[in-house]
Amino acid sequence: EAQVTQNPRxxxxxxxxxxxxxCSQNMNHEYMSxxxxxxxxxxxxxxxxxxxxVTDKGDVPEGYKVSRKxxxxxxxxxxxxxxxxxxxYFCASSPLGGTGGHGYTFGxxxxxxxx
Amino acid sequence: xKEVEQNSGPLSVPEGAIASLNCTYSDRxxxxxxxxxxxxxxxxxxxxxxxxxxxxxxxxxxxxxxKASQYVSLLIRDSQPxxxxxxxxxxxxxxxxxxxFGTGTKLQVIP
Numbered sequence: 001e002a003q004v005t006q007n008p009r010x011x012x013x014x015x016x017x018x019x020x021x022x023c024s025q026n027m028n029h030e031y032m033s034x035x036x037x038x039x040x041x042x043x044x045x046x047x048x049x050x051x052x053x054v055t056d057k058g059d060v061p062e063g064y065k066v067s068r069k070x071x072x073x074x075x076x077x078x079x080x081x082x083x084x085x086x087x088x089y090f091c092a093s094s095p096l097g098g099t100g101g102h103g104y105t106f107g108x109x110x111x112x113x114x115x
Numbered sequence: 116x117k118e119v120e121q122n123s124g125p126l127s128v129p130e131g132a133i134a135s136l137n138c139t140y141s142d143r144x145x146x147x148x149x150x151x152x153x154x155x156x157x158x159x160x161x162x163x164x165x166x167x168x169x170x171x172x173x174x175x176x177x178x179x180x181x182k183a184s185q186y187v188s189l190l191i192r193d194s195q196p197x198x199x200x201x202x203x204x205x206x207x208x209x210x211x212x213x214x215x216f217g218t219g220t221k222l223q224v225i226p
Contacts, residue, residue: 031212042218043159043203050212058213090158096212103149103161103205104214 002027006091006107013081013114021076021110023091031094032074033058033104034066036087043090049074081114088112118142119206121217129225134191136202136220141185144209148180148187151203153219159203163189194224 004025013019025032033048035058045058049068063085065077074093078085088111092104120139128134136150147166151159163178165171165187171178177190187206191198201219208215 033213035216040218043216045213045215048213102147103151103164104159106158106160109158 002105004091004093004105004107006089006110009108009110011110011112013112015082015114016080019078019081019112021078021089021091021112023074023076023107024072025074025091025093025105026072027093027095027105028071029093029095029105030071031096032068033092033094034064034074034076035090035092036060037090037109038087046076046089081112083114086112086114117217118208118215119204119217121202121204121220123218124221125223126220127223127225128194130194130196132194134194134198134222134224136189136191136204136222137186138188138204138206138217139186140204140206142206142208143182143185145182145185145206146209147207147214148178149205149207149214150176150178150187150189151205151216153201153203155200191222194222196224196226198222199224 034046035043044060047066049055091107094104095102150163153159165178165180175192179188201221203219204217205214
């Protein structure tokens with residue numbers, strides 16, 4: 001089954017404790033992206049990757065890191081989480097970034113709470 | 116001005132009616148347009164994409180694009196209670212390998 005797999009689904013952590021949210025896709029997609037979703041603000045892009053070893057900032061990159069060492073994986077790293085990073089996070093992938101009518105396939109989401 | 120704007124709703128329609136959802140965008144050169152459906156607590160799911168002016172139909176769904184007026188709409192015919200969800204409009208701005216989302220319109224279909 002074609003899918004994007006995110007883990008964990010739920011995470012509660014304390015301020016300053018490094019964490020990683022994993023994302024993996026099995027569709028051989030070139031493009032992967034991380035979004036956060038907050039009430040009233042919608043989906044905002046954190047980082048994206050056009051291909052292996054190619055990453056770039058989205059609209060809200062502060063406090064986050066990513067890496068793309070393999071085509072299928074695109075982990076999101078919070079080096080020192082803060083309460084304002086409490087949010088619902090989605091990983092998404094696409095054959096292309098959104099051009100040519102290609103939409104995104106989203107993972108199931110990770111609800112992160114930082115206390 | 117927001118890049119992609121939607122009325123947050125809720126939009127309430129009776130079962131069997133046509134639901135009309137609208138979206139405007141600011142970048143006149145935008146190339147691809149998408150509608151996603153998101154049930155509460157779930158991830159967005161792509162339901163329609165359109166990139167040429169006019170209408171595109173898929174089952175009970177019709178996407179309409181008017182680039183001159185910079186709006187895209189989604190019509191849902193014969194609305195069902197299972198259509199109750201938040202509908203996200205998304206736009207691929209010119210020259211960018213990314214998609215910008217609106218904040219979504221909440222649709223409630225009343226049985």
